Every structure is written in structure tokens, then in C-alpha cells.
Amino acid sequence: MADSTAEGNYNAENIQVLEGMEAVRKRPAMYIGDTGERGYHHLVYEVVDNSIDEALAGYCSMIDVVINPDGSLTVQDDGRGIPVDMHPTQHKPAIEVVLTILHAGGKFDGSNYKVSGGLHGVGVSCVNALSDWMRVEVRRGGKIHHIEFSRGHVTKPLEVVGECGEETGTKVTFFPDHTIFSCHAFKWEILCARLRELAFLNKGVTIHFRDDEGEAHHEETFHYDGGIDEFVGYLNQNKKAISPVIHFEGEKPGLTGMVQAEVSMQYTESYSTLEQTYCNNIHTIEGGTHLSGFRRALTATIKKYGLDNKLLKEKEFDSLTGDDMREGLTVVVSVKVPQPQFEGQTKTKLGNGEVDGIVAGIVSDKLMTFFEENPAAAKVVIEKTRLAAAAREAARAARESTRRKGVMDGLSLPGKLKDCSERDPSKTELYLVEGDSAGGSASQGRDRATQAILPLRGKILNVEKARIDRMLANNEIRTLITAIGCGFGEEWDISKARYHKIVIMTDADVDGAHIRTLLLTFFYRKMPELIDRGYVYLAQPPLYKVERKKKVEYVLTDGDLTQKLLTLGLDDFEVKGKDGAALDPERAKALLTLLAEIEATAKMVEERGFSPAALVADESAQGSGASMLKKQFSSLSAFGYGPSDWFGGPLPKLLDDVRAHGKTGLSIYRFKGLGEMDDDELYDTTMNPAKRHMLRVKLSDAVAADQMFTLLMGDEVEPRRKFIEDNALNVRNLDF
Numbered sequence: 259m260a261d262s263t264a265e266g267n268y269n270a271e272n273i274q275v276l277e278g279m280e281a282v283r284k285r286p287a288m289y290i291g292d293t294g295e296r297g298y299h300h301l302v303y304e305v306v307d308n309s310i311d312e313a314l315a316g317y318c319s320m321i322d323v324v325i326n327p328d329g330s331l332t333v334q335d336d337g338r339g340i341p342v343d344m345h346p347t348q349h350k351p352a353i354e355v356v357l358t359i360l361h362a363g364g365k366f367d368g369s370n371y372k373v374s375g376g377l378h379g380v381g382v383s384c385v386n387a388l389s390d391w392m393r394v395e396v397r398r399g400g401k402i403h404h405i406e407f408s409r410g411h412v413t414k415p416l417e418v419v420g421e422c423g424e425e426t427g428t429k430v431t432f433f434p435d436h437t438i439f440s441c442h443a444f445k446w447e448i449l450c451a452r453l454r455e456l457a458f459l460n461k462g463v464t465i466h467f468r469d470d471e472g473e474a475h476h477e478e479t480f481h482y483d484g485g486i487d488e489f490v491g492y493l494n495q496n497k498k499a500i501s502p503v504i505h506f507e508g509e510k511p512g513l514t515g516m517v518q519a520e521v522s523m524q525y526t527e528s529y530s531t532l533e534q535t536y537c538n539n540i541h542t543i544e545g546g547t548h549l550s551g552f553r554r555a556l557t558a559t560i561k562k563y564g565l566d567n568k569l570l571k572e573k574e575f576d577s578l579t580g581d582d583m584r585e586g587l588t589v590v591v592s593v594k595v596p597q598p599q600f601e602g603q604t605k606t607k608l609g610n611g612e613v614d615g616i617v618a619g620i621v622s623d624k625l626m627t628f629f630e631e632n633p634a635a636a637k638v639v640i641e642k643t644r645l646a647a648a649a650r651e652a653a654r655a656a657r658e659s660t661r662r663k664g665v666m667d668g669l670s671l672p673g674k675l676k677d678c679s680e681r682d683p684s685k686t687e688l689y690l691v692e693g694d695s696a697g698g699s700a701s702q703g704r705d706r707a708t709q710a711i712l713p714l715r716g717k718i719l720n721v722e723k724a725r726i727d728r729m730l731a732n733n734e735i736r737t738l739i740t741a742i743g744c745g746f747g748e749e750w751d752i753s754k755a756r757y758h759k760i761v762i763m764t765d766a767d768v769d770g771a772h773i774r775t776l777l778l779t780f781f782y783r784k785m786p787e788l789i790d791r792g793y794v795y796l797a798q799p800p801l802y803k804v805e806r807k808k809k810v811e812y813v814l815t816d817g818d819l820t821q822k823l824l825t826l827g828l829d830d831f832e833v834k835g836k837d838g839a840a841l842d843p844e845r846a847k848a849l850l851t852l853l854a855e856i857e858a859t860a861k862m863v864e865e866r867g868f869s870p871a872a873l874v875a876d877e878s879a880q881g882s883g884a885s886m887l888k889k890q891f892s893s894l895s896a897f898g899y900g901p902s903d904w905f906g907g908p909l910p911k912l913l914d915d916v917r918a919h920g921k922t923g924l925s926i927y928r929f930k931g932l933g934e935m936d937d938d939e940l941y942d943t944t945m946n947p948a949k950r951h952m953l954r955v956k957l958s959d960a961v962a963a964d965q966m967f968t969l970l971m972g973d974e975v976e977p978r979r980k981f982i983e984d985n986a987l988n989v990r991n992l993d994f
């Protein structure tokens with residue numbers, strides 16, 4: 259009844275609110291992109307962006323983000339606080355207007371444009387519309403004000419709930435409407451990546467992030483006085499730098515107001531290029547005018563400096579391309595544009611034309627000065643460029659010669675490829691199969707109309723460590739390029755893809771994992787569009803074959819097998835609790851599942867040379883293994899048991915007994931490789947579209963993906979060891 263519309267006066271303002279909030283709820287995807295994981299986290303970005311705007315205006319230095327135990331999320335800032343006085347035309351408090359009227363943010367304040375704003379820039383009123391409830395607290399003018407909403411409508415009108423002295427700021431807590439979203443929890447990793455990025459892009463702001471949900475208790479503080487310079491250092495932490503971090507910034511008037519541009523760059527020994535570009539804090543994945551301006555200025559300046567200083571001959575000069583000059587480069591470009599135009603397929607390409615010239619102007623002046631003042635660094639960069647050009651020339655020659663043999667254009671497909679008959683790529687699948695014997699089974703068992711098989715022999719070349727010419731000289735890689743059909747490098751054409759599903763099918767062992775990683779590195783570095791479009795998949799062959807009373811079943815993972823054994827084992831088995839009373843079947847299953855998890859974690863911790871019992875006892879012990887074990891034992895305490903019941907206690911025997919009971923009458927066979935399955939078995943379990951489980955490879959976080967491939971495939975041994983150790987318990991990271 260507290261909603262102002264409940265009084266019956268349906269004036270124009272109330273209708274505006276009603277229609278606005280209902281429009282958002284009716285078509286949420288139009289406002290926040292989608293209603294899955296992405297949209298769910300997008301809600302947080304919209305709220306945090308308000309605080310960032312307040313920081314950019316110079317009034318806020320601290321932003322606190324907390325995932326609460328009930329699954330809601332709180333953002334708090336120390337800005338001026340959203341105004342609470344009556345709005346001049348809307349006849350309600352300004353705060354209510356900000357939170358219930360679409361696009362209220364920028365509308366009644368022309369002078370101070372909104373530079374932040376998420377990808378969709380829809381404002382916090384959309385978050386309100388899509389939240390089951392939202393509570394807002396404002397500290398301002400010595401008083402604490404409070405207002406509450408449900409699904410975008412006021413449920414508790416603005417009131418003063420206390421005093422706060424000089425303190426000012428805004429605190430927003432919201433619980434997304436789970437009837438709208440398919441994702442129902444905030445993920446630490448996803449929010450962490452974005453909050454870290456925001457702290458890099460807005461130097462000096464402190465963002466504190468904590469997870470109070472469950473028992474995870476993660477906590478991080480992001481604060482970078484070095485801004486995007488520190489960002490470049492972070493991106494290059496596992497690469498060998500061959501230049502210092504170079505920084506440029508400036509501002510110039512554009513068509514819609516002042517444009518600010520900031521660039522940080524550093525060359526490394528790597529053969530790949532990492533370009534991260536932003537407009538108004540939004541990651542412009544498709545690039546745009548800021549990126550083209552940067553590239554143009556970089557190319558022109560390097561050429562000019564090289565020629566003027568006789569580091570390059572006229573002839574070499576002609577053969578250099580922009581790509582050559584960006585090999586090994588990591589660059590962050592961040593611009594602030596008053597009325598950004600976003601274009602492209604995913605609306606992440608900056609379109610404002612004048613930004614190209616503004617960025618180019620800032621970069622060329624200052625890069626030339628840098629080269630003149632640091633001739634040694636300039637020499638290293640130009641030498642790297644020369645080598646990249648030479649390798650590219652060699653690759654082109656290799657490509658020409660293979661083209662003459664018809665390899666690149668798909669005229670003659672490789673002999674090893676068992677192609678399908680269907681020609682419509684949206685209906686066809688290419689299986690990349692480890693080993694000739696599995697390749698044989700797959701060829702026999704497949705659906706010949708739509709499924710093609712390419713057996714791969716031995717290891718794929720590590721493209722992270724090989725220059726392009728050596729890569730194209732490699733037979734497996736050439737075969738792969740021809741079979742896929744899109745060409746390579748300058749001639750890449752996604753529309754020529756011969757299959758829209760490319761399925762990596764490897765054994766579930768260390769060698770299989772290695773081959774899979776090598777193939778993923780190849781696709782990520784050399785054919786990223788395949789991954790962007792979601793064409794790359796991982797097959798999931800079963801790990802076990804289980805027979806019971808002549809009935810055969812296939813089991814995918816160790817975890818699934820344990821679940822199966824526990825279910826069978828508990829069927830006519832009574833488990834007594836701490837107090838001696840029998841546990842009901844649900845609780846018994848929960849207890850045994852937990853014991854199985856503890857067993858698995860303890861085993862991995864031991865394999866890494868630690869004592870699990872000692873780790874659990876040591877309060878200060880950290881690392882994924884220690885915190886996971888502690889979390890598991892804290893769950894176990896809900897059953898009244900502690901670590902002493904497991905380590906040297908009776909509980910391991912309980913787990914063994916139930917499992918052994920579950921195994922009676924079963925025959926369990928663990929596949930050692932794909933080659934052990936016959937044609938029909940392989941098709942039925944792994945390739946049959948009606949039954950198979952496949953994972954689609956997604957790389958939503960470019961920063962994390964670049965670091966992962968650099969680490970896994972590069973030659974820095976120590977960080978790789980640490981990465982693998984840190985992630986040993988989190989294999990999902992490697993599978994995306």
C-alpha cells in the first residue's frame with residue numbers, strides 16, 4: 259500500500275514509472291543483454307557503475323561490494339549520496355526518481371555526462387525493476403535515509419532512520435528476481451575479474467570485494483595508483499618484457515564534447531599480441547576507432563623512426579605490416595567519450611569517427627619522443643618487428659607452395675580426413691581424434707552424412723613457442739587448417755568454415771589433456787573467431803563401463819561413479835548418526851557424499867606433499883587445498899563430526915563399507931583410452947547427438963584466457979608450476 263500509485267491518483271509520473279518498470283520486466287534481455295549468467299552479473303555492474311561515476315566526479319574513493327549470505331548483493335560507496343530532496347517536476351523524492359524512472363541518470367543533468375555505465379548503460383532503475391527487492395540507504399546532510407522497492411515499485415517510502423554526522427554515501431542491496439533469471443547466484447571469479455578491471459581503469463579508486471555466501475569467505479582489495487600502467491604489468495606478469503611500460507595520455511575536443519584518451523603499452527618476447535580497449539570503462543571487444551587510431555600511429559611512428567635513424571632499409575620498410583609491429587605487444591587503450599556510438603555484432607565496437615584521429619595524435623607525438631629519448635628500447639622493438647616480418651615472409655612462401663598443391667583452398671582435402679557427405683556446414687561436425695585406433699573406431703561408428711573424422715598422430719606443435727613459418731611447416735597443423743577450410747592469417751575467412759562444430763576428442767589421461775590444451779591454444783591464438791562463434795567443443799567420453807545384471811551403463815566421471823555406488827550401497831544399509839540414531843536416507847546420502855569429497859581432497863593434498871590433517875589443524879594454512887578441506891570439515895560439523903573422526907577415526911571405514919556394499923553384483927571397467935571402445939560403443943556414448951555430453955568452449959574473460967595460455971604453454975617454469983598447483987583442485991578452469 260505504500261506505493262504512491264496505491265492512492266489512486268494515476269498521474270502522468272506514476273504511469274511513466276509503471277510503464278517503464280513493466281517494459282523492463284517484459285523484455286529484460288532488451289535492457290541487460292540476456293537473463294542468464296551474463297545478465298545476472300550485469301546487474302552488479304550497473305550498480306557499481308553509479309559509484310564509479312561518483313568517483314570520476316571526484317567525490318568517492320571507496321567502493322565496497324559484498325555477496326551476502328542470503329544470495330543478495332550489497333554495493334556501498336562514500337560519495338555524496340543520492341539526493342533525497344523533492345524532485346522539482348516529478349513530485350517525489352529525487353532518489354525515487356533515480357531508482358524508478360528509466361535513464362533518469364543522465365536526463366536531468368546535461369553538464370555532467372555519464373561516462374561510466376555498463377555495456378547497456380541502462381542504469382540502476384533497470385536493476386530495481388529486475389530485483390525481487392531492493393533496499394537503499396543514503397547518508398547525507400547528517401541523516402540516514404532508507405527506501406525499499408519490490409520489482410521496481412516502492413514498498414517502503416523514504417524515511418529517516420538515524421543520524422550519521424559528517425558521513426555521506428550510498429548503499430544499495432538487491433536480490434535479483436529469480437523468476438526472470440536462469441542464473442541464481444553471483445560468481446566470485448566473474449565479479450572479481452570485472453572489479454579488478456574497473457580498479458585498473460579508474461586509478462586511485464579502492465574497490466573492496468568480499469564473499470559472505472557459503473563458507474568460501476573470499477576477500478580482495480583492488481587499488482592501483484598506476485592505473486592502466488599497472489594493468490599492462492598485470493597482463494604481462496608471466497611474459498618476459500623487452501621494453502618498459504610506455505604511457506601516453508591527453509584530451510582533445512570531439513564532436514560531442516571533450517574526449518580523453520589514455521594508452522599504456524609494453525613489448526614482450528611473446529609472439530602473440532594482446533590489445534585491450536575500453537570506452538567509458540566498457541570493454542570494446544570488437545575494437546573500433548580508438549584501436550584503429552592507436553594502430554595507425556604505432557605503425558607510422560615505428561616506420562618513420564626506423565628510417566630516420568637508418569635502422570631499417572627502404573626495402574624492408576616497404577614489407578613491414580602493422581601486424582609485424584604489434585608482435586609481442588601488450589596494450590591497453592582507454593578513452594572517455596561523451597556520447598559513445600557502439601556498433602558491430604555485439605555492440606562492442608566504438609564508432610565515433612573523430613576518436614581515431616585524437617588517439618593517433620596523442621600516440622604519434624609522444625611515441626616519437628619516447629624513441630628519441632630511449633634509443634636502446636627503440637632498437638629492440640624494431641629488431642623484433644624485422645624478425646616478425648621475416649617469419650611472415652617465410653610463412654607466405656610456405657603457404658604459396660602448399661597452395662600450389664591445393665592444400666589451403668580445400669581443393670584437395672588431406673587423405674587422413676574421413677569427410678562427411680553433407681555440405682551444409684551448419685549441419686556438419688569435425689571430430690579431431692587422438693590416435694589412429696580411436697580414429698578408426700570413430701570412422702566406422704560415425705554418422706557418415708554429418709560427421710567427419712580427422713585422426714591426429716602424436717603431439718600438436720605448441721604454437722605459443724613457434725613462429726608462424728615453423729607452424730605452417732608442421733604437417734598436423736596444415737592438415738587441420740585445410741580440413742577446417744577457413745584458411746589462415748591474412749586470408750582467414752570464417753564464411754568458408756566447412757563445419758560449425760569442431761569437436762576435440764581425446765583420452766581422459768594426462769596425454770589427452772595435453773593434446774587438448776595444445777589444440778585449444780592453437781584455436782585461441784590462431785583461429786579465435788572459431789571460439790568466439792562457439793564452434794569449438796570438447797567431447798566427453800565415459801570413464802567407466804558398469805554392468806549389473808547384464809545391464810550395461812556408462813559413467814562419465816569419478817564423481818558420478820561415487821554417486822552411483824553410494825546410491826546402490828545405501829539402498830539397504832542403515833547409517834547411524836553421532837547420537838546412535840539411524841539417519842534418514844537423504845541425510846545419509848549427504849553425509850557420505852561429503853565424506854567422498856573429503857577423501858578426494860585429502861588425496862590431492864597428499865599428492866602435493868602436504869599432510870591434510872596438519873593443514874586442517876593449522877588456522878593460518880592457505881591455498882586451494884587447505885581452504886577446500888576446511889570448508890568440507892565445517893560442513894561435516896553439521897553432522898556432529900570433526901576432523902578426528904576422519905583422520906585416524908572410524909569414518910573412512912564407513913565410506914569404504916557403503917561403497918563396497920554398492921559394488922556387490924557390479925562389474926566396473928575403467929576405460930584406459932578411446933581406443934578401447936568399439937565402433938558402436940564410441941558412437942553411442944560419445945558421438946550420438948541424442949545421447950552424448952559435449953562441452954562448448956567459451957572464453958568470456960580474455961585476460962584470464964591470455965594468462966592461462968601464456969602460463970600453460972610458455973617457458974616460464976616457476977609461474978607455470980604455481981599455476982598448475984593453484985589450480986590442481988580446480989580442473990574446471992582448464993576446461994573453461
Ligand code: 28G
Binds near residue numbers: 338
Ligand atoms: C552504492 C551503490 C551505487 C550514487 C550519487 C550521487 C549523486 C547522484 C548518485 O545524483 C543525479 C544529479 C544532480 C540531481 C549528485 C549527489 C550531485 C550531488 C549526487 C550509487 C540528480 C543523481 N549530490 N551517488 N546520484 N542527480 N551512488 N552507488 O548509486 O541533480 S548515485
